Amino acid sequence: MSRNTIRLVIILGVIAISGIIAIQIYWVKKAFDLKDQQFRQSTMVALRNVANQISKSYKLAKIENPVSQYSSDYYVVNLRVPLQQSLLEHLLKEEFKKNNINTDFEYGIYDCETDKIVFGAHINSDYEVEEVDQTIILPTTDKFLNYFGVKFPNQKSYLTSKLDFWIVSSIITMVVMAFFAYAMFIILKQKRLSEVQRDFINNMTHEFQTPISTIKIATDVLAQSKILEQPERFKKYVQIIKQENNRLKNQVESVLATARIGKGQIELDMKLQELHEIIGEVSDSVKAELEDNFTLDLNATKTTINADRMHLMNVIRNLIDNAIKYSGKPPKIKISTRNENNLLIVSISDKGIGIPREALPKIFNKFYRVPTGNLHNVKGFGLGLNYVKEIINLHKWKINVISEMGVGSVFEINIPLPD
Template sequence: MNRNAIRWVMVLGILSILGILSVQVFFIRKALSQQDRQLNQTITIALGAVAEKLAGYNDAELPHQSPVFRHSADYYIVNVNGDIDPAILEQFLVTEFHSRGLNLDFEYGIYDCRSDEMVYGSLIRFGENTRIEPLVNGFPKHPGYLYYFGIHFVGRNQALSNSMGIWYFFSLILILVVFFFAYSQWIILRQKQYAEIQKDFINTMTHEFKTPLASLSMSADVILKPDIVNEPERLKKYGQIIRSQVNHLLGQVDKVLEMGGRGGEHTKLNRTEVNLESLINELVQQMEARIRCEQGVVTIRYHSSVRFIKADRLHLTNVILNLIDNALKYSGPDPKITVEVSDVPYGIELAVEDQGTGIPVEYAKRVFDRFFRVPTGNIHSIKGFGLGLYYTRNIIRSHGWRIRLVSLPGKGTRMVITVPKKKI
């Protein structure tokens, strides 16, 4: 899948998710509003019927306007124009609510005109698990009425929420659909990244193999000349070139097979006492020809009191060589490399620092990934498969050590290996 297709899939996917969520929120709010209106209408009709029964019981007339006044979302005031018997009122309320399916817990209060106060009546519960939401300031009064009662539905919000159960269920399904859709988008992005890494790896591998194969081809052409047997020194030289290039190819193939196949994450170590200072000096001397060829300088600063550590000498050698090799690759002309070992409170640190181009922040966390190389476009002047730091990290972890990267674009890179005291 090309880049434009992936971009369009992402855009359409995000727009679809936003559209679906917007529609769902709209319908939930609309359904909630409709449920609220229906519940309010049922409560108003039920309280109106209670008012009529009280008027009939007291042989009184109801006001011409509706006797039911909604003071707030869960508090109603009912004007009855007559005395109110609490026991009769409670009986009428329970009977009327039952008949209309209003199984809502409620509490009521009756206005006492002599004291000008609302007198609390009782709390009527239809369910045992209802959460009580008491009135904050008691039962509010209505200045225009003389004979009235107030009723507070303590479980109204919970009942309204329960009535939306089917909507919540579908919302949960929608959330799951959105989650899996987002996950599929993430998978697509990961596959795109893997495809780019694979493409870059193949291009790099092609360029890595092209040079030694060209050298082998040239050497073979020279050796096939009939008169080469008369020039033993020249024959020996080209034989050495062939051996060198074959060894180089074998080394590259082995590295790809080892790191690309099993990943190097479960490397068996042969731990021995290794003189770290001596090993570093030996490796720098081993790379002296290359360093001199690139007109570079490698400075060793050994400030640690620790000379010997328990490590696999072969793998530790490869790790240090990888770090110095990377420092030389990315330092540009006239590289200046520093290899430093120092004591820290929690052990020792081995650092390899260069003054090169540095690594951009967006790539810093990925330099240890398998096959990853900092993008350089179609420029292949920097050799490698993107396996060196991946191998280095896995060897460090196998030893129980830690490695971290400190890099600023334009100011260089510092690779720091931390060896804890208990691992020395």
């Protein structure tokens, strides 16, 4: 599947998901509004019946519109005459049962002497009086002389509970969208893995082709009968074959080591090590090659650490090789050490091309190589820094990278000192 096809699928998927979400929200809102309207109508009918029963008991004429909605969950009802709390509570319960209003409500009766509504009670959904922790204050109004107020504190949750179908459909919609998002994630992941695999095979082919070609040329020369008459030349080509063979061996071992790390098959041989001694051993060959362009600045005084000697040497060697690869000609490499708090910090810096800011979070990913265009001017599989990161994680150390384009890069390893 091409990149453009995947991009088109993602765009269409996002549009489809957005449309489904918008439609679902619209219909859920419409359903909620409908339930709210039905609840409001049922409440108005029940409260009007309560008012008419009170009017009838006092032989008063009916009122056409005795109920006024003060807010979305609060209603006031024209009473016209003083009324006992117990009678009002009884009438409210009866009418709410008839109209299937099964949610908590609070009521109060207006007292003209105090100009306040005297709180009656909090009635739960089972129509039983329930104690409340705080004093309930119901709003007053100037619309009626004698009236009572009814408030539904849990109205929104009550209406929401009535949307069973829409809640289920919303859950199904969310599951479908989650499945689609997961499918897109898998497609993108497979696409990335495919690209990584292709790049790795291309790099591996290139890296193996060079030493194989060199060995072939050297063996062709050694196959000539006259070569035995030139011992120096014979020795030179034997040495070339040996070097290229070691190069192939190291490349194969790096791939196998990464595979073992991925499977969790590497076990560290942790022992007390002298870091400066290991740095000196690793850097001997580099100093001979780079001469004055390689600097050691070993200022740490506490240098004994717990580490696996072989893997620690490989980590330092990989970081040095990486610094050389991405440096100019000639490369300028510096290794320094220092103590900070209870840490031994190893710093490997170069004056190379630097790493782009957007590439920094990816440089420790397996097979990742900082893009250099179509030129294959940097050798390797993209495994070195991944190996470094994995070994540092196994040691429970930390590594930090500071880089600036055109200035160079600094890799710092923070190693806790043993107690």
